[in-house]
Amino acid sequence: MQLAVLGFLYDAQLHGYDLRRRIAALTGHVRPIADGTLYPLLKRMETAGLLRRELQPGQVAAPRHMLSLTPAGEQELLNRLRDPDELFITDENRWFTLLAFLRHLDDPAEQAAVLRRRLHFLTQPASFFWDGDRPLRAADFDDPFRQGLFTIATATTRTELTWLRETLAALESQA
Amino acid sequence: MQLAVLGFLYDAQLHGYDLRRRIAALTGHVRPIADGTLYPLLKRMETAGLLRRELQPGQVAAPRHMLSLTPAGEQELLNRLRDPDELFITDENRWFTLLAFLRHLDDPAEQAAVLRRRLHFLTQPASFFWDGDRPLRAADFDDPFRQGLFTIATATTRTELTWLRETLAALESQA
DNA sequence: GCAGGATATATCGGGTTGGAGGTATATTCG
DNA sequence: CGAATATACCTCCAACCCGATATATCCTGC
Numbered sequence: 380m381q382l383a384v385l386g387f388l389y390d391a392q393l394h395g396y397d398l399r400r401r402i403a404a405l406t407g408h409v410r411p412i413a414d415g416t417l418y419p420l421l422k423r424m425e426t427a428g429l430l431r432r433e434l435q436p437g438q439v440a441a442p443r444h445m446l447s448l449t450p451a452g453e454q455e456l457l458n459r460l461r462d463p464d465e466l467f468i469t470d471e472n473r474w475f476t477l478l479a480f481l482r483h484l485d486d487p488a489e490q491a492a493v494l495r496r497r498l499h500f501l502t503q504p505a506s507f508f509w510d511g512d513r514p515l516r517a518a519d520f521d522d523p524f525r526q527g528l529f530t531i532a533t534a535t536t537r538t539e540l541t542w543l544r545e546t547l548a549a550l551e552s553q554a
Numbered sequence: 555m556q557l558a559v560l561g562f563l564y565d566a567q568l569h570g571y572d573l574r575r576r577i578a579a580l581t582g583h584v585r586p587i588a589d590g591t592l593y594p595l596l597k598r599m600e601t602a603g604l605l606r607r608e609l610q611p612g613q614v615a616a617p618r619h620m621l622s623l624t625p626a627g628e629q630e631l632l633n634r635l636r637d638p639d640e641l642f643i644t645d646e647n648r649w650f651t652l653l654a655f656l657r658h659l660d661d662p663a664e665q666a667a668v669l670r671r672r673l674h675f676l677t678q679p680a681s682f683f684w685d686g687d688r689p690l691r692a693a694d695f696d697d698p699f700r701q702g703l704f705t706i707a708t709a710t711t712r713t714e715l716t717w718l719r720e721t722l723a724a725l726e727s728q729a
Numbered sequence: 730g731c732a733g734g735a736t737a738t739a740t741c742g743g744g745t746t747g748g749a750g751g752t753a754t755a756t757t758c759g
Numbered sequence: 760c761g762a763a764t765a766t767a768c769c770t771c772c773a774a775c776c777c778g779a780t781a782t783a784t785c786c787t788g789c
Contacts, residue, residue, distance in 0.1 A: 569767075569768095570767075570768070571766065571768080573765050574767095589768080589769075589770095590769090590770080590771085590772090593768065593769060593770085594770085596768090597769095615765075615766035615767055616765070616766065616767040616768065617768085618766095618768090619767090619768075722782080
């Protein structure tokens with residue numbers, strides 16, 4: 380969630396409530412971020428020197444705490460966007476959030492580097508898709524639900540790989 | 555993670571180390587469950603009466619704590635498989651884990667009910683895919699990475715929907 | 730004039746997670 | 760024989776997350 384906060388505040392000054400709405404919209408309003416998550420997070424980030432707040436008298440309702448990133452906060456976002464650990468598949472949302480803010484790395488070559496890392500990560504033989512050297516097939520699972528899980532996982536990965544290769548080609552022709 | 559533990563122990567007696575391996579293999583060995591997560595979890599689950607352990611003298615190495623579900627533990631798994639809250643998209647792994655153990659609900663009609671709930675959930679207009687009544691298109695986003703995020707999200711959903719409809723048809727013809 | 734909803738922020742408790750570190754035994758290979 | 764590796768379990772700690780609960784303001788409709 381830190382990543383989303385950093386991403387949204389990178390070029391805009393927002394208050395907590397607005398942030399909450401935007402984070403919810405980022406992946407659909409299915410599971411909005413809870414107040415008990417957001418406000419303590421903001422406080423932690425402020426203590427850590429990543430953001431500062433400016434109290435603004437209430438115009439619409441209660442007074443707003445306008446939030447903006449400190450230089451350290453901006454640096455933190457850029458570091459995270461470049462951090463190889465951020466793109467693990469196990470937490471899809473993490474990768475999606477990163478993708479949503481990748482434009483903040485404004486050098487196309489750097490953006491391409493992140494995508495290439497993701498590409499490398501996805502094509503690496505992980506044991507869910509490989510049995511040693513042999514790629515697994517859905518037929519290798521006897522249970523239809525395990526088969527489905529495998530089917531969905533591989534189809535998803537294939538879709539993303541296609542997109543990654545196309546986007547990379549576009550970025551590289553641009554550079 | 556509780557769900558995975560319950561799922562694996564439903565019809566097999568395992569020790570912690572084995573459980574750790576199986577959970578890691580479930581979604582690829584990318585992010586194996588940490589010891590600091592697993593062992594405290596097992597202890598909590600034992601305290602909660604969901605599982606019991608039986609000490610077995612070491613055959614291969616250190617003595618093993620063989621784990622098995624109590625009747626309450628078995629019931630807990632079945633409850634979770636039926637729980638509508640378990641299939642939120644925000645935590646893909648949660649849904650995948652559930653899918654992997656859906657066979658434990660051995661009535662095809664009940665399995666179908668879970669899939670139908672997921673289907674309903676995915677087709678519900680969420681604001682990531684819809685702008686009010688109008689379905690969003692990739693072209694609605696100016697940033698190529700947001701476009702990509704949207705493309706991948708929709709393609710993934712479409713893939714899963716196709717699979718859900720096929721699997722449901724198969725289950726219903728079977729019943 | 731007041732009830733209800735949207736705006737806006739906050740705390741508390743309990744559960745969950747991962748990283749770092751520690752202990753001990755059995756096998757395998759040089 | 761000794762080192763490395765795999766097996767097997769454990770604890771502490773800091774961070775994190777959510778639900779419940781609380782407070783206060785502004786606007787709209789009745």
